[in-house]
Amino acid sequence: MGYFCPLIMADYSKYEVVIGLEVHAQLLTQSKLFCGDSIAFGAEPNTHVSPITLGHPGTLPRMNKKAIEFAVKMGLACGSEIEKNNYFARKNYFYPDLPKGYQVSQHTTPICKGGVVKIKIADQEKEIHLTRIHLEEDAGKSLHDVDANNTCIDYNRAGTPLIEIVSEPDLRSGEEAFAYLTEVRKLVRYLEICDGNMEEGSLRCDANISVRMHGETKLGTRVEVKNLNSVRNVKRAIEVESKRLIEILEEGGTIIQQTRSFDANENTTFAIRDKEDADDYRYFAEPDLTPFHLKDDFIENIRASIPALPEQRIKDYTDRLQLSVYDAAVLTEERSFSDYFEKLIQHATNYKSAANWMSGPVKTWLNENNKQPEEFPLSAKQLSSLITLVDAGKVSFSIASGKLFPQLLANPTLLPEQIATEQNLIQESDVSAIGPVIDSVLAKFADKVVEYKKGKKGLLALFVGEVIKQSKGKADPKKTNELLIEKLKS
Amino acid sequence: MFEFSSIEQYHAQLLKGSTTCLQAVEHYLQGIEATKHLNAFIEIYADEAIHQAKELDAKRKSGKQPGKLHGVVVGLKDVICYKGHKVSAASAILNNFTSLYSATAVERLIAEEAIIIGNLNCDEFAMGSTNENSAYGKVLNALDETRVPGGSSGGSAVAVQANLCMVSLGSDTGGSVRQPADFCGIIGLKPTYGRISRYGLIAYASSFDQIGIFGNTVADVSLLLEIMAGADEFDSTVSKHEVPAYSKQLKTSKKFRFAYFNEALNHSGIDKEIAEAIKKRIDELKNEGHTVQAVEFDLLDYIVPAYYVLTTAEASSNLSRFDGVKYGYRTKHPGVELTEFYKQSRSAGFGKEVKRRIMLGTFVLSAGYFDAYFTRAQKVRQLLKDKTELVFSQFDFILLPTSPVTAFKAVEKMGDPIAMYLADIYTVMANLVGIPAISLPLFSHSNGMPFGLQVMANAFDEVSLLQVSDTLMT
Numbered sequence: 001m002g003y004f005c006p007l008i009m010a011d012y013s014k015y016e017v018v019i020g021l022e023v024h025a026q027l028l029t030q031s032k033l034f035c036g037d038s039i040a041f042g043a044e045p046n047t048h049v050s051p052i053t054l055g056h057p058g059t060l061p062r063m064n065k066k067a068i069e070f071a072v073k074m075g076l077a078c079g080s081e082i083e084k085n086n087y088f089a090r091k092n093y094f095y096p097d098l099p100k101g102y103q104v105s106q107h108t109t110p111i112c113k114g115g116v117v118k119i120k121i122a123d124q125e126k127e128i129h130l131t132r133i134h135l136e137e138d139a140g141k142s143l144h145d146v147d148a149n150n151t152c153i154d155y156n157r158a159g160t161p162l163i164e165i166v167s168e169p170d171l172r173s174g175e176e177a178f179a180y181l182t183e184v185r186k187l188v189r190y191l192e193i194c195d196g197n198m199e200e201g202s203l204r205c206d207a208n209i210s211v212r213m214h215g216e217t218k219l220g221t222r223v224e225v226k227n228l229n230s231v232r233n234v235k236r237a238i239e240v241e242s243k244r245l246i247e248i249l250e251e252g253g254t255i256i257q258q259t260r261s262f263d264a265n266e267n268t269t270f271a272i273r274d275k276e277d278a279d280d281y282r283y284f285a286e287p288d289l290t291p292f293h294l295k296d297d298f299i300e301n302i303r304a305s306i307p308a309l310p311e312q313r314i315k316d317y318t319d320r321l322q323l324s325v326y327d328a329a330v331l332t333e334e335r336s337f338s339d340y341f342e343k344l345i346q347h348a349t350n351y352k353s354a355a356n357w358m359s360g361p362v363k364t365w366l367n368e369n370n371k372q373p374e375e376f377p378l379s380a381k382q383l384s385s386l387i388t389l390v391d392a393g394k395v396s397f398s399i400a401s402g403k404l405f406p407q408l409l410a411n412p413t414l415l416p417e418q419i420a421t422e423q424n425l426i427q428e429s430d431v432s433a434i435g436p437v438i439d440s441v442l443a444k445f446a447d448k449v450v451e452y453k454k455g456k457k458g459l460l461a462l463f464v465g466e467v468i469k470q471s472k473g474k475a476d477p478k479k480t481n482e483l484l485i486e487k488l489k490s
Numbered sequence: 491m492f493e494f495s496s497i498e499q500y501h502a503q504l505l506k507g508s509t510t511c512l513q514a515v516e517h518y519l520q521g522i523e524a525t526k527h528l529n530a531f532i533e534i535y536a537d538e539a540i541h542q543a544k545e546l547d548a549k550r551k552s553g554k555q556p557g558k559l560h561g562v563v564v565g566l567k568d569v570i571c572y573k574g575h576k577v578s579a580a581s582a583i584l585n586n587f588t589s590l591y592s593a594t595a596v597e598r599l600i601a602e603e604a605i606i607i608g609n610l611n612c613d614e615f616a617m618g619s620t621n622e623n624s625a626y627g628k629v630l631n632a633l634d635e636t637r638v639p640g641g642s643s644g645g646s647a648v649a650v651q652a653n654l655c656m657v658s659l660g661s662d663t664g665g666s667v668r669q670p671a672d673f674c675g676i677i678g679l680k681p682t683y684g685r686i687s688r689y690g691l692i693a694y695a696s697s698f699d700q701i702g703i704f705g706n707t708v709a710d711v712s713l714l715l716e717i718m719a720g721a722d723e724f725d726s727t728v729s730k731h732e733v734p735a736y737s738k739q740l741k742t743s744k745k746f747r748f749a750y751f752n753e754a755l756n757h758s759g760i761d762k763e764i765a766e767a768i769k770k771r772i773d774e775l776k777n778e779g780h781t782v783q784a785v786e787f788d789l790l791d792y793i794v795p796a797y798y799v800l801t802t803a804e805a806s807s808n809l810s811r812f813d814g815v816k817y818g819y820r821t822k823h824p825g826v827e828l829t830e831f832y833k834q835s836r837s838a839g840f841g842k843e844v845k846r847r848i849m850l851g852t853f854v855l856s857a858g859y860f861d862a863y864f865t866r867a868q869k870v871r872q873l874l875k876d877k878t879e880l881v882f883s884q885f886d887f888i889l890l891p892t893s894p895v896t897a898f899k900a901v902e903k904m905g906d907p908i909a910m911y912l913a914d915i916y917t918v919m920a921n922l923v924g925i926p927a928i929s930l931p932l933f934s935h936s937n938g939m940p941f942g943l944q945v946m947a948n949a950f951d952e953v954s955l956l957q958v959s960d961t962l963m964t
Contacts, residue, residue, distance in 0.1 A: 051590050055811040057577065058569075058593060058691055059689070060726070092806075092807050092810060094832055100811045101807070101810020102810055153815070282855035282856060282857075287696035287804055288727060289726050
């Protein structure tokens with residue numbers, strides 16, 4: 001460093017960081033929360049805007065029942081209490097991207113109260129409690145960089161249904177926040193209620209951060225950090241902001257309640273407004289929507305539609321299938337990946353090799369081709385016949401993954417065994433076929449045979465490798481091994 | 491020479507061939523032209539109406555089954571949206587705004603072959619009792635042009651009063667149909683809250699607003715109601731209650747049970763002649779064999795304050811969308827900073843009374859005042875609902891004056907908004923409770939002006955309300 005930089009000798013370890021997250025998830029409904037306009041991402045600006053979306057005079061909201069269903073689904077998955085008597089409220093404020101001058105939200109009666117999201121840090125499980133999950137409509141987008149002199153507004157997003165998932169201040173580090181957000185993202189994707197895409201803004205996160213001395217029970221003054229557009233940035237922002245807060249305290253300063261924005265390029269936060277400027281939103285019950293009552297059978301039908309969630313699947317994979325925790329975690333990262341695996345093991349009974357194929361060749365292919373598991377070209381049955389071929393010792397894993405797998409992917413109608421036979425790739429486990437090759441290898445390496453017999457048993461691998469090589473990969477390594485040991489005894 | 495007495499007779503004449511839709515439309519267009527100074531209409535759809543009349547005449551002559559409102563000439567208050575036509579709630583903030591869609595009520599009228607002849611002047615955003623708060627200027631009462639027609643649906647009332655259309659639509663948030671009907675000597679019906687879809691009705695106060703109907707006969711008003719009422723997927727607050735054929739069951743010989751409030755008839759603000767006329771009618775009803783009883787009612791002085799707290803609160807929010815950003819009036823200096831942009835656009839776009847109510851509503855919803863005003867007003871609303879329910883457990887109707895006075899002289903009350911608000915004392919109750927109410931032009935005052943009797947019925951009992959109206963009118 002070419003210039004003098006004063007170091008703040010803060011003792012960070014004295015402090016505890018306290019974080020609560022507010023996560024907004026756009027629901028994967030066909031249409032908006034209160035009208036029939038599409039919510040598809042990426043359309044030309046202002047093409048999904050009916051008079052209702054634009055708040056034209058005389059228009060009224062109409063409730064999208066699917067959105068209610070999705071919110072309840074999330075609540076049930078988190079073990080929240082479902083509010084049966086719901087009504088919407090208006091949050092009044094002026095902003096150009098808010099067409100009606102108020103946002104329709106659930107102020108006093110969130111549809112879900114309480115609940116838990118479990119996270120795991122270094123094998124330690126921790127429960128993060130939820131305050132509430134409520135439904136609300138999204139605003140439009142203000143585009144400040146399209147025109148030099150004007151702000152442009154795209155109302156396509158206005159009215160898109162959102163759930164806001166508010167956590168208790170249970171998180172203690174950026175790492176925990178990272179794990180929590182990853183878990184929430186995984187949950188909404190498993191439930192198929194949100195695509196979880198933070199880059200496109202379908203999942204958004206604000207962090208409420210405060211710091212206090214360890215052992216202190218009162219919460220410190222909190223700062224809200226916005227503009228966190230990736231899971232990684234949530235972690236970075238919390239780390240940089242909590243460091244800033246601790247340094248203020250260490251220098252004897254006072255933290256002021258603020259809303260700040262994260263600048264990912266500079267890895268810093270900057271104030272956007274102080275608490276004193278906070279708006280009075282003048283909430284009151286939305287008179288244009290009748291209160292809605294949720295019936296028990298409506299809730300129970302939603303409960304019945306919830307698929308097995310990651311926690312449950314991991315338990316099943318480790319207990320029943322005897323897979324490692326690591327394998328189970330990899331398999332359950334994505335619901336569709338896990339669903340494929342479950343279809344696969346209906347055909348392939350060797351769970352461990354099925355798991356290896358999933359986390360090996362299948363995952364590699366998906367990553368390389370940037371595809372989703374549902375786009376994987378082979379049916380579970382086809383892939384299982386390939387795995388069975390390896391397990392039966394008919395082809396080696398390397399032949400199967402290196403030669404047969406790519407050919408199958410290129411032409412999914414082919415049968416793996418047929419390709420192997422036609423291309424003469426079936427492994428030899430027959431003594432009469434391997435025997436002569438072994439003899440010729442042992443003759444070629446007569447000196448090594450002597451060394452082996454003197455006790456240099458490690459040379460066995462060399463003989464096995466040579467036999468497989470001479471057989472052009474067809475010799476079954478296991479059988480070859482057995483035969484070699486037998487022959488070398490004499 | 492075309493003459494209109496009722497839709498039924500008009501239809502009979504059409505079928506007989508003694509008149510045509512075109513003759514009717516031309517008659518009204520001439521009338522509108524001759525009474526332009528009344529300022530009832532904002533825009534007249536002359537060419538469209540003539541074209542439509544010709545089509546309907548041709549259709550009828552070809553033997554096709556006519557719609558229920560075949561050729562019926564209707565005017566719309568300027569708060570009701572009609573696709574492709576300007577709508578402004580008589581406000582400069584919606585200057586030159588054209589609606590992209592039609593209100594559900596309008597669509598249903600058109601589906602039955604009604605002819606929309608134009609849109610009608612009113613108080614800005616339906617806020618007012620004199621029709622003097624309009625960006626298009628005041629409307630005159632055709633019976634005495636020095637007097638106001640009432641408000642807010644003044645243009646709609648005058649259009650029927652002066653024979654400028656057969657029936658018209660208004661909106662009634664606190665009496666805006668019944669009071670001008672009273673001032674103009676015609677029938678004005680406010681249906682039960684949620685009976686007619688509000689989709690396409692520019693909101694004043696969402697939990698009070700209801701489209702209302704002006705007409706000369708109970709049968710005409712009933713027919714329009716049965717066509718417009720009923721479930722609508724675009725309004726979640728509209729009732730799914732089945733819609734009876736009101737116009738087919740008007741005649742009855744039933745003896746009814748009426749309640750009335752001495753507190754209302756002996757109130758300090760009521761014109762003596764009005765009180766006497768209603769008391770006299772009450773005695774007549776008894777003589778005709780009906781049950782009529784006084785019921786104690788101690789909430790009268792709370793209802794106007796509760797009404798203004800709640801309606802202005804909703805209005806302050808409902809009118810937030812008029813911000814100069816998406817449509818309507820925008821400040822001439824759009825380069826200013828955002829808050830200033832809103833201030834300039836809204837200060838110039840809204841009229842005085844609208845701004846007064848937006849400020850009042852914003853105040854009562856503000857943190858620190860919410861409980862003292864909004865919550866308490868809601869409690870009054872609930873008490874009033876409970877009380878009304880109790881009355882209707884024993885009676886079929888409540889009788890009240892429509893207005894404590896006959897039509898004001900123009901400008902008489904403009905300087906005193908509180909006095910103006912207090913004149914709503916008899917009409918706001920039906921909106922606070924959500925029940926149907928009608929003003930029937932039964933009386934005339936020594937000052938030469940007409941005035942009405944207001945009848946209120948239980949929620950969704952328009953059948954009885956219209957039956958008793960028909961009885962009282964004959």
